[in-house]
Amino acid sequence: MALQDYRNDMQRCSRCSLCKWPPLAQIKSWRFSNVCPSMVWGNFHAYSAGGRLIAALALLEGRIEYTDKLVEIVYQCQMDGACDVSCKVTRDLEPLEAMLELRAKCVEDGQLLPAHMVMVESLRSDDNVLSQPKAERGKWAAGLDVKDIAREKADVLYFAGCRHSFDQDLRPTARGVVTLLERAGVDVGISGREEACCGGRAYETGYRGEFIKYAEHNIETWNGAGVSTVVTSCSDCYGTFRFHYPKIGKAMNFEVLHITEYLDLLIKGGKIKPIKKVPLRVTYHDPCHLGRLSEPYLPWVGVERKVLGQIVIKDPPKEFRRGTNGIYEPPRAVLKSIPGVELVEMERIKEYAWCCGAGGGVKEAYPDFALWTAKERIEEAKATGAEALVTACPWCERNFRDALGQNMDKMKLYDIVELLLEAL
């Protein structure tokens, strides 16, 4: 759907500001009662989801023209979808979809951010968003005895993603995934050097052509390889596979699992047995793309109709993605399976978790904003009394690491995979 298809949603925004807070019932304190990093950072109403709907309407109506400020408002947002969840507690609107279409329109109209252009250039030349040489993509797996699905058949494909492939600090997690899966007897393979970006960041920043290229390529490659399951340790990639890939309408003959889902299954099936005690009080950060944004895409083609006078309905009935069906329990189950680990929850969790700050092209274009967002989450984590912050996404981990480093903060930080490895 294009931006103009959401025009009625824009006009039906009630400017109630519910997009700025967690679902009201879930507010637990004044201190942690915001849910939209962009709004807290930008302060003007324009930086909220409701504000962006109004800005989009004003643009469509010709009341405003493109300016640097408009482009900043559009892009100074992690597209984390918390606004969407809060709005949909009571409404049948699509603020996140409309904001994604607004970005696509910006790109279509040539309103580009230099930092995103660098990222897209890197995609075009090296199939990754980190401006790294493609030739080095498979290096993370050096020395591992693991199948290459280009040459050998494997039942399960492990997709590392750009961040786990190139970020040297985070590579141990990717290697850990292979170790865990192999120890559990899983027939796993990787794509190594030939792996290409998922395209998710391109979608989120409005570069639809690039996204489609990667979505088609990856689906075709995995269908062709005959894998039954694609497992990834990157929540960004996972969210892209579940939410955006189905939009292009290509058959996906494989199941997609996040590593935490797979590990949960393997632990419950007795294939992995965490036995070593890891005495640690931890809190878990729900990555947006694993939580609310991983809720599967629900295709809908239809029209809007009025019944009983002015009741607006979608015909055929449309199921709304409200954040209910994200992946919330498997990572918690994995953590709870580790002897000695005590899980304490933050105030903003699951479908209304505060974002790490890295998504939506913000880390690339507005690094200060990204780090501020992460620091806010770290404060929340510390307020629980936890010794360690655990997450399940390399983008979150990278941003938290940078924020902790900038503050010379000693709080421990783990990917769930690392913690599980310690228990084996």
Add this chain to the structure above:
Amino acid sequence: MALPRNVLRILEDIVGPENISDEPVVLDTYAFQYLAETVTGTKFCARPGAVVLPGSTEEVQAIVKTCNRYRVKFKALSTGWGVWNTVGGEGTIQLDLRRMNRILDIDDKNMYAVVEPYVIGAQLQVEAMKRGLNCHIIGAGANFSPLASCTSMVGHGLSGIFMGFSARNPLAVEWVLPTGDILRLGSLGSGAGWFCGDGPGPSLRGIMRGFMGAMGGMGVFTKCAVKLYPWPGPPVLQIEGLTPEYTTSVPDNFRFYALAFPNWDRFADAAYKIAEAEIGYVMGRQLPPGLVPLLLVRSSAEYAQTRQSGMADELMQEFRHAFLLVLAGSSLREIEYQEKALKEILAETEGRIPSLTQDPEIEKTGFSFLVKGDRNGLIFKLAGTFHTSFGAATAWDAAVAGAKTGEELKKKYIEKGVIVDDAADAAWGGLYEQGRFGHLEELFMYDPSDPESAKGAVEYLAEADEAVLQRSLGQPLGALPNQAAGVYGPACFNYQDWMRRIKKAFDPNVASDPSFYIEPEES
């Protein structure tokens, strides 16, 4: 109309460059408003000259003085929800008080909180509950600003039976007058703290807000002490479930009921008796028949299906003359007493408990809904927006009479197809202050993106106003002061003349945007 550059520069010096904007994209997000179509025919009202985000009383004062000096109008908003927040003309400065968002104090012993404009009800409530206290949540829902509601706007919530209403709950107030002088009302005015709105110190509550509030037309309120009330529940209400099905278990010393009656008379009698028995904690018509099916569905399509299939008929019939009630006892013995009292009242009024609300899950949902006021926005779901008609603050029997009139009138517009067919009964409201007054406003839903629907809504509203006058039903809750003054003033001792005098006395330069309050001179 662009603001003069020198004024912009001065304002920028006051708040810093990051806290002021005259970018069209930013300004338009303040020109767009809920209900704008009923005033301008479009979703946009006038575009402000600039939006300024002050961070303190001192900054507000400096801005207001600058406006007076350069003859520029200003208008402040807190959460900024509703057409009355918009500026009356281009070039007016909009103050967005978002950065003033702190709970400055909660005084457990004297039972009040001191808040800034951008604190919302949900924030204040959770912090108050940790101390065994609670705050009044108005019908708009917990995303409202208690300061704005107390100082500038009319507002009733269903906890009003126990917790007053928005005009009753302000204590001491810090007020930047339209001239830029700071006036401290109540005990604050004599340096005695925040505990009282009426002294020792100046008591100008009536001037400050009258009944309806000046809606931004009488300066800026920067701090307000808000009355708090006992909360005999747990410090934290544990919410269960994932969105949008949030529920909470009803604590042992609380009860949740829907109570249904055979007719309006019995309905009114029962509410009076409950109020007289002083046993209600939250009470009112949160779910009139046209809205009650929303409890069972997620989307508007499901709502429509439920209605069209006839599945909702019985339920709607059960809720025809019904209200919801939360009882709270400070001990188990007290809640047992309250239950007994309620049972007697039901026997006397032929009341009963509809089967739906005996479902434990519905009970948990309803309890959380009523206590937290977190899902009042459901009223927007079906058509995109709603407006209100009738609903004078009056004797409960008179409120019921208003609801009956609203029902009669709405049928015509439902038949025209311009508003939602809600069975013509979406009268929302309750009985407040242990029964001293009540209100039932007839809500009506329409599609703001559909010009025909919006036009129909405006026509209905005009006819409703006329009916109010003809039948002496009292000034409607949703009547904006500027409009109401012309329509109802002549029938009410020309109260608008006094409003104009007050406006002139407090705002000699007409700096504080009068557009939704009153112009100092009659046009």
